[in-house]
Amino acid sequence: MEKIHIVGVGPGSRDYLLPIALKAIEGSDTLLGSPRLLEMFSYMADKKTVTLSGSPSEALEIISKRGRNERMAVLVSGDPCFFSLGSSLAASLPEDQYEIIPGLSSxxxxxxxxxxxxxxxxxxxxxxxxxxxxxxxxxxxxxxxxxxxxxxxxxxxxxxxxxxxxxxxxxxxxxxxxxxxxxxxxxxxxxxxxxxxxxxxxxxxxxxxxxx
Ligand SMILES: C[S@@+](CC[C@H](N)C(=O)[O-])C[C@H]1O[C@@H](n2cnc3c(N)ncnc32)[C@H](O)[C@@H]1O
Structure with a gap:
């Protein structure tokens, strides 16, 4: 299975996005996130997008149904481990199945x-x-x-x-x-x-x- 990338996209504009985060997003087939965060990357026309409302269980359900070779990135605002989805997804996914990419917190x-x-x-x-x-x-x-x-x-x-x-x-x-x-x-x-x-x-x- 491809690793899920849980990507911190910073406080709200691409200026504050880490290069490694951009790389993970560019390398994904499917982006999961709120409408606001998906909009930040809407110029990447080749991506499949899935809108999340924010609950970890919803994200986990979608992740569990991914295709074997599907590269998926979960977009989260700011830093994924600060009042966000990062730690709850990490607690529920096998260690070798995800990578968290930090972001600049608000x-x-x-x-x-x-x-x-x-x-x-x-x-x-x-x-x-x-x-x-x-x-x-x-x-x-x-x-x-x-x-x-x-x-x-x-x-x-x-x-x-x-x-x-x-x-x-x-x-x-x-x-x-x-x-x-x-x-x-x-x-x-x-x-x-x-x-x-x-x-x-x-x-x-x-x-x-x-x-x-
Ligand atoms: C669910 S928390 C996520 C925090 C995020 N993980 C972080 O590191 O910034 C969302 C809250 O963070 C704050 N927030 C996020 N982005 C912000 C921004 N660009 N400006 C001001 N506050 C922001 C707001 O209080 C918002 O309701």
Whole structure:
């Protein structure tokens, strides 16, 4: 069987794609991914594409039905092992049947944009996870990056953070990092908790600077 490539395609534009990732994608017959990620490679007209909604079981089902010589790449945003499909696919596939190709995480790019270190950071996702995942952050003193998504938008995140006692932090909302629509805005949690925007971009994270 051909190895499955689980490929991190970076935060959203081909500029941030590793050459080895491009090579794996070019060498594949079939690309699996969300519509947004498949669109990044739509210029490769010879590829069969399969749209994924994001669940590991769906991807595993499609992988299990691949042809013996079919070369398949699963496209994932950012880095595959950071709040993504990489580790769950790796846990379910035989070791010799997959290779994970890392990608630049949205969080890595976020810290670069602000020029602050991320080695002391705390990383939380409320994308498809409860806001209670933020509980306990009031004890942290280093920078905190929070992946938002769906109903858990930056306004809800800020309200929850204020509720659990995080207040003295300079904070940033960062949307569509690495794309032409990138937006990086400085704010504070009380302003953000009142920013009832009709819709936040689906690719948005909140970054809290270290407590000073
Ligand atoms: C399922 S997680 C995947 C994270 C990904 N594995 C990574 O390393 O960036 C998706 C969330 O990551 C964040 N995200 C991904 N790409 C982004 C970007 N280009 N700009 C801002 N946030 C982004 C958003 O919070 C989004 O809801």
């Amino acid at each position: 969080v890595s790019l976020a810290f670069s944009r602000l020029g602050i270190s991320w080695q002391e950071g705390t990383f939380v996702s409320v994308h498809g996870r409860p806001l209670d995942s933020l509980n306990g952050l009031q004890k942290e003193t280093g920078p905190i990056a929070i992946l938002t998504g769906g109903l858990n938008n930056p306004m809800e995140v800020a309200s929850k953070l204020l509720k659990i006692g995080v207040s003295d932090r300079k904070c940033w909302t960062m949307s569509n990092l690495g794309t032409d629509d990138e937006k990086v805005e400085s704010t504070d949690l009380s302003d953000l908790s009142e920013e009832d925007r009709a819709s936040w971009p689906s690719l948005t994270l909140v970054l809290l600077e270290p407590r000073s």
